[in-house]
Amino acid sequence: MKRILLFGKNGQLGIELHKSLSGIAEVTALGKTDVNLADADAIRRVLAKHPCDVIINAAAYTDVENAEREQELAQAVNAIAPGIMAEVCKKNGALLVHFSTDYVFDGYGSVPYRESDLVNPINAYGRSKLAGEQSICTQGVPHLIFRTGWVYGLRGNNFLTKLLSWAGRHITLRVVTDQVGSPTWSRDLAVVTAQVLAQTPGSLGERSGLYHLVGVGAASRFEFARAVLAWLDGYPGIVAREVQPAPTSEFPSAVTRPAYTALDTSHFVGVFGIPIPGWQQSLHQALLELKVEHDNHPV
Numbered sequence: 001m002k003r004i005l006l007f008g009k010n011g012q013l014g015i016e017l018h019k020s021l022s023g024i025a026e027v028t029a030l031g032k033t034d035v036n037l038a039d040a041d042a043i044r045r046v047l048a049k050h051p052c053d054v055i056i057n058a059a060a061y062t063d064v065e066n067a068e069r070e071q072e073l074a075q076a077v078n079a080i081a082p083g084i085m086a087e088v089c090k091k092n093g094a095l096l097v098h099f100s101t102d103y104v105f106d107g108y109g110s111v112p113y114r115e116s117d118l119v120n121p122i123n124a125y126g127r128s129k130l131a132g133e134q135s136i137c138t139q140g141v142p143h144l145i146f147r148t149g150w151v152y153g154l155r156g157n158n159f160l161t162k163l164l165s166w167a168g169r170h171i172t173l174r175v176v177t178d179q180v181g182s183p184t185w186s187r188d189l190a191v192v193t194a195q196v197l198a199q200t201p202g203s204l205g206e207r208s209g210l211y212h213l214v215g216v217g218a219a220s221r222f223e224f225a226r227a228v229l230a231w232l233d234g235y236p237g238i239v240a241r242e243v244q245p246a247p248t249s250e251f252p253s254a255v256t257r258p259a260y261t262a263l264d265t266s267h268f269v270g271v272f273g274i275p276i277p278g279w280q281q282s283l284h285q286a287l288l289e290l291k292v293e294h295d296n297h298p299v
């Protein structure tokens, strides 16, 4: 059985990965209280203490707004730490699995981005994550970098949980139409990653590289919100009845977000032969699960 060292165990993806991987590997899962990824020496110490076959890095500095003010910290966690992990993987013959972001693109495109498309991040978070990809690639270590986007789960701080909170308080929601991406359920990302790792380890090294891995398709924030509300119709505690289209300019922010970051997953599917669900199908499934949880534990 493979030994996996998982960073980011308390994040929305890390929680799901921990569950999905436990059946196929011996998993040691670490959070920020176990190791601060801004501390290079601490990372080296923890890596020496936990020899493994695969390192999975689901940890990241993910606060896109604060990354503008804390650029050094974002660089340490998102760029330097993955480079150290890659260096140690290379020394120990381990595989590194890392997650990157659709925000490496500038968002001026209008068709889903492919892996070969030009990167050009327009904010500090995107720049730090791109630097992380590069620090792994320059080590020449077997790696899988999965670029994902618009990750949501049933808990934590994400666009779905924000919508659910707004929908419990406001009859009309105003949501932007001019930000388009590929909504991705953290569960899908974890299940698919576990399926990849369950494939023979030898062939994984040969398929080392960068892959786009998101819910299939594209949606604006507005379309996503409308789908959520349609499926929540009649759901207890939801008072929202309507989603109105709004421009991004209506919500001033300290950070510029790329407008269009849908990703094309055909390279991933072609190489690994693992199907990825469409974003609507997954959202529906996630909301059904939420309903079952609510029915079992009504507030």
Ligand SMILES: NC(=O)c1ccc[n+]([C@@H]2O[C@H](COP(=O)([O-])OP(=O)(O)OC[C@H]3O[C@@H](n4cnc5c(N)ncnc54)[C@H](OP(=O)(O)O)[C@@H]3O)[C@@H](O)[C@H]2O)c1
Residues within 6 Å of the ligand: 008, 009, 010, 011, 012, 013, 014, 031, 032, 033, 035, 036, 037, 038, 057, 058, 059, 060, 061, 062, 077, 099, 100, 101, 102, 103, 129, 148, 149, 150, 151, 152, 156
């Ligand atoms: N969320 C999205 O929409 C999105 C989009 C594109 C790509 N991604 C990428 O997908 C991956 C998973 O994201 P996610 O949504 O699961 O993020 P998340 O929920 O914010 O989880 C990130 C985890 O990283 C940990 N972390 C942050 N700073 C750390 C530090 N200095 N030392 C150790 N741990 C630290 C956090 O610990 P604490 O909980 O203790 O703070 C948290 O558990 C990341 O690589 C992210 O860049 C996410």
